[in-house]
Amino acid sequence: MILETFPVGPLQCNCTILGDEQTGEAIVIDPGEEVGRIQKRLVAHGLKLKQILVTHGHIDHVGGALKLKRLTGAPIYLNEGDLEQLALMQEQANWLGVETPETAPPDESLADGMTVGLAAYPAQVLHTPGHTQGSIGLHFAPLKLLVAGDTLFAGSIGRTDLPGGNYDQIIDSIHSRLLALPDETKVVPGHGPASTIGAERRSNPFLRG
């Protein structure tokens, strides 16, 4: 198994590459930026990209998806609740003072309960609205791994003050969907260091009481 997470772009979004050396297939999660670098990693490992999975429609997570699709032919998956975020791409770019990346509607929606990923390393889609309406987490149960997007961070939670954000909803999503996972589950958040479900359950100040 090849599993690499590295920050991309000015907001340092965590991009993840998961590959299976046996089949030569890979998925990429959240190619927000630095698509050339992502492509180089795939080529270096001799991997063919099968799916581009996007945890939500914010520019720093989805910004490079279409470019990566054009380079590799892989389809883009994004929850349909975040089509409204794609429609706001120009505004999102203006807030950051960066160029507006070209985006396109996803090839498929990441619907709750759906299984995506590789045959050897499948992931279940957990719809976790609150940071945005289409925010999802990807639970790779056999790997004891959750890719959480901007819903849950080490010691923090995603902001809810942007369009589509809802504080009560993100708290409910985390309690009902993410804290339902086993304590030993590793959490790769959308930004910053990794954590575990157990550590967040015990010490995340936003999740007490």
Ligand SMILES: [Zn+2]
């Ligand atoms: Zn975000």
